[in-house]
Amino acid sequence: MPIISTSGLSRTFMTKAGPVEAVRSIDLTVRAGEIIGLLGPNGAGKTTTLRMLTTLLAPTGGAATVAGRDLARDPAGVREKCGYVAQSGGVDPHVTVREELVTQGRLYRLSKADARARTAELAGSLGLEGLLDRKTSALSGGQRRRLDIAMGLTHRPEVLFLDEPTTGLDPGSRTDLWELVRRLRDDFGTTVVLTTHYLDEADALADRVVVVDGGRVAAEGTPTALKTTYAGSPEATLQDAFLAVTGRAPASEAAPVAA
Amino acid sequence: MLLHDTSLIFGRYVRQTLRSRFQILFGILMPLLYLLFFGPLLTDLPLGSEAGSWQVLVPGLLLQLALFGASFAGFAVIIEQSTGVVDRMRVTPVSRLALLLGRVLRDALLFMFQAVLLVGAALVMGLRAPLPGVLIGFGFVGLLTVSLASLSYALAMRVRTPQEFGPVINSLTMPAMLLSGLMLPMTLGPRWLDVLSHFTPFRYLVDAVRDAYTGSYATTHMLYGVLVAVGFALVAVTVGTRVFRSAGT
Numbered sequence: 362m363p364i365i366s367t368s369g370l371s372r373t374f375m376t377k378a379g380p381v382e383a384v385r386s387i388d389l390t391v392r393a394g395e396i397i398g399l400l401g402p403n404g405a406g407k408t409t410t411l412r413m414l415t416t417l418l419a420p421t422g423g424a425a426t427v428a429g430r431d432l433a434r435d436p437a438g439v440r441e442k443c444g445y446v447a448q449s450g451g452v453d454p455h456v457t458v459r460e461e462l463v464t465q466g467r468l469y470r471l472s473k474a475d476a477r478a479r480t481a482e483l484a485g486s487l488g489l490e491g492l493l494d495r496k497t498s499a500l501s502g503g504q505r506r507r508l509d510i511a512m513g514l515t516h517r518p519e520v521l522f523l524d525e526p527t528t529g530l531d532p533g534s535r536t537d538l539w540e541l542v543r544r545l546r547d548d549f550g551t552t553v554v555l556t557t558h559y560l561d562e563a564d565a566l567a568d569r570v571v572v573v574d575g576g577r578v579a580a581e582g583t584p585t586a587l588k589t590t591y592a593g594s595p596e597a598t599l600q601d602a603f604l605a606v607t608g609r610a611p612a613s614e615a616a617p618v619a620a
Numbered sequence: 621m622l623l624h625d626t627s628l629i630f631g632r633y634v635r636q637t638l639r640s641r642f643q644i645l646f647g648i649l650m651p652l653l654y655l656l657f658f659g660p661l662l663t664d665l666p667l668g669s670e671a672g673s674w675q676v677l678v679p680g681l682l683l684q685l686a687l688f689g690a691s692f693a694g695f696a697v698i699i700e701q702s703t704g705v706v707d708r709m710r711v712t713p714v715s716r717l718a719l720l721l722g723r724v725l726r727d728a729l730l731f732m733f734q735a736v737l738l739v740g741a742a743l744v745m746g747l748r749a750p751l752p753g754v755l756i757g758f759g760f761v762g763l764l765t766v767s768l769a770s771l772s773y774a775l776a777m778r779v780r781t782p783q784e785f786g787p788v789i790n791s792l793t794m795p796a797m798l799l800s801g802l803m804l805p806m807t808l809g810p811r812w813l814d815v816l817s818h819f820t821p822f823r824y825l826v827d828a829v830r831d832a833y834t835g836s837y838a839t840t841h842m843l844y845g846v847l848v849a850v851g852f853a854l855v856a857v858t859v860g861t862r863v864f865r866s867a868g869t
Contacts, residue, residue, distance in 0.1 A: 415711050419866065440713045451708025453700075455639060467628050468712040470621075512708065 362429075364520060364552050365391040365414065369423035371576070372409050383409040385576035386423065391554065393519070396546055398567030399556040402607060406576040407556040408448070411522050414554070415445040428519045441469075443520040444513035448528065450505060451512065454498035458489060458508055461497060462515070469516035483511040487541070503534030510541065521545065523555040527562060539566050560599040570599070574607045625715040629722020637730055647689040648734040651681040655741055658803070663746075668807055671834045674747035679757055679829035680802035681742075682735050683822060686761045687802070689734070690768035691793050693727050694776025698785055701777070716865040720770060720857065727769040728762040735761045753832035760829050763849040764822075770853075770860035777863045801826050824848040 370387040373380050384406040391397050399407045412418040414427055416436040424431070430438035452461050459480060466476030484490045487507045492500060500508060506526065513521055523542070527535040539562070545551040557563055563570045564584045571581040580587060580602075585595045592601035637643060655677070662673035669676065700706045709719060735758055739747070772789070779785050797803075799813075800822030806814045817823045828845020831837070 412707075417707055417710055437713055440711055443711075445708075445711045447704045447707055449702065449704035451704030453636070453703065453705055455636070460635075464628065464632055465708075465712070468625075468709065468714045470624075470713065 363390045364393040364395075364429075365389060365425070365427050365554070367414070367423060367425035370410065370413060370420050370425050371422035372406075372413055372418060373421045382576055384413070384420075387573070387576075387578055389571065389578065391520075391552060393552055394546055394550045396542060396553045396566060396568045397555070398563035398570045399554065399573055400558065400560070400563045400570050400603065401556075401573035401579075402558065405573045407573050408524055409576075410573070411445070411524050411554070411556060414439075415443060415522055416440055417445075441516070442518060443522060444516065444518035445522045446509045446513040446524065446526060448524045450509040452497040452505075452508060455496060457494055457496055458484075458500070459493040461508070462493075462511060465512050465515045471515075479515060483514060487511045502530055503537065506530060506534065506538060507541070510538075514545075517549070518551065520552045520554065523553065525556055525558070527557070527559065535562070542566060560603060564599045572603065572606050580606045622715050622718055622721075625718030626721045626725070629709075629714070629718050630725050631722075633723055633726035634729070637726060644730065644733070647685065647731065648737055650688060651685045651738050652741060654681055654684070654803075655738065655745060659742075659745060662804075668805055669830075669834075671830070672746075672748065674742060674745065675749055675833040676805060676830060677803075678739065678742045678747050678749070679833050680800075680804075680826055681738060682757055682761050682829065683764060683800070683826055684797060684802050685734055685738060686731050686764040686768065687793055687797060687800075687822065689731050690727055690765040691772050691789050693723070693769040694772035694774075694785060694789070695782060697723075697773050697776040698780065698782055701780060706777070710864070717857075717861045719864045720773060720860045723773060724766045724769040724857070724860070728765040731765045732758050732762050749833040750835045752837070753835055756832040756837070757829045760825050760832075760845065760849055763853050764825060767821075767849075767853045767856040770856040774856075774860045774863040796820055796822055799823070805830075821848050821852045 367387050367389045370384065371382070372384045373382050387406070387410055399410065401407050409418065413420045414425060414432070416432065416439050420432070424433065426432065427439045428442035430442060432439055462480040462483060463476045466479045467473070471479060480493070484493055487510065489504065489507060489511060492504060497505065497508060510523070510526070527538055530538065542553050542555070543566070546553060568583065569581065570584055570587055572579045572587070580591065582590065584599055587602045588597040588599060589595050591605040592598070659674065659677050662677055665673065667673060667676050697706060739754060775788065776785055779788070799817045799820050801817055802822070806817045806823065824844045825848065827841040831839045831841045
């Protein structure tokens with residue numbers, strides 16, 4: 362039984378200039394414990410897809426189940442089972458790391474004592490111990506990102522959605538974050554769905570890459586399979602495969618359709 | 621659950637407010653200036669009622685405090701949208717109504733606190749009013765704050781930028797203030813203006829609080845004031861909750 366399955370998931374935005382089909386039709390099957398990389402140019406519909414799967418945005422078509430809960434009928438159930446870290450993170454700059462983590466635990470219905478214990482535990486495993494009493498605005502980029510992820514892990518979700526988790530991080534912090542994602546999967550069996558437009562990230566981290574283009578799944582498979590199928594050889598780069606699939610570079614400066 | 625969630629969100633925003641002493645006092649500045657520099661002008665004017673000029677002016681200033689303060693509450697949500705705080709809360713199982721109520725109850729508390737300070741200053745200036753009437757006035761300030769802040773948050777969730785939000789709020793609050801008779805009783809004006817002012821909810825609230833300040837509690841004004849204030853709050857909270865549930869377009 363797949364932990365995520367979607368069929369024909371779509372979202373059309375009504376704008377002054379007429380309807381915009383941000384996501385036309387996404388069919389996706391994810392097995393428990395997989396790390397899935399959603400790869401695609403800006404405006405391909407990656408973020409919109411994540412926002413739908415995390416109940417932030419109602420789909421205008423199609424259906425999905427996440428961790429056994431139906432997205433349309435039981436959005437509250439989906440929220441209990443999944444964590445989401447947006448591109449912008451989502452912590453208040455004026456609040457301390459400890460306060461944000463404890464409040465987040467309480468929002469997930471932990472008791473006060475449990476929320477405090479969980480905060481200490483997360484701080485330990487994400488290298489935030491010495492930073493608990495700092496304001497979040499005083500953290501470095503890499504520390505901030507680890508806090509954002511800690512916030513998404515508070516309730517030990519079965520599925521973690523990460524939207525461009527390494528954008529803006531230095532190479533060292535990026536590698537640390539990849540390690541963290543692998544550890545989550547290896548230690549807790551967490552399923553991770555992340556979007557990226559860094560090909561090396563998808564190549565290094567993802568068990569399976571789903572190339573999204575124009576609001577549809579354009580190709581999917583292991584990085585090796587994609588290279589073999591689309592670029593002719595497993596020694597090819599994912600860049601070659603990506604270009605063959607989409608006909609353009611991944612981070613092209615096309616205006617995003619929907620943030 | 622609703623109670624648990626609401627108190628959680630309320631606590632978070634109360635702590636946020638307490639960190640910003642400036643915000644706590646800033647809202648009271650405009651009504652205080654009216655009290656100091658406008659109030660004395662009314663002392664010997666015929667205002668068409670038995671009540672003293674302070675009993676006419678202070679209820680208006682209280683509602684002005686709520687009108688201008690709470691209408692701009694949405695600015696905070698626009699900032700929280702851009703930092704991702706709103707979405708981060710919306711992916712948790714927390715009740716959608718609590719996301720709104722926790723915020724507006726903090727606003728109600730803040731503006732009722734400012735109202736107490738304002739009435740304190742007015743007492744020094746010469747206001748004399750019965751205690752129950754003054755307490756009723758605070759109740760109306762609280763209800764109006766809940767209504768306006770809910771609508772303000774709803775608008776802020778929709779527009780996304782301060783550049784869109786500010787002008788809309790300004791263009792609504794100015795006419796609302798002029799038509800509500802906050803500064804001077806509308807009964808002093810021509811009939812058409814008096815009639816027109818009854819199309820704003822604020823008119824009924826002002827009339828009710830002015831009655832309360834003269835010790836008249838069982839009046840038609842009071843009945844309509846309570847009905848309008850409660851009805852307005854129900855509509856506004858419903859609209860606001862719906863936006864928190866469905867936002868993200």
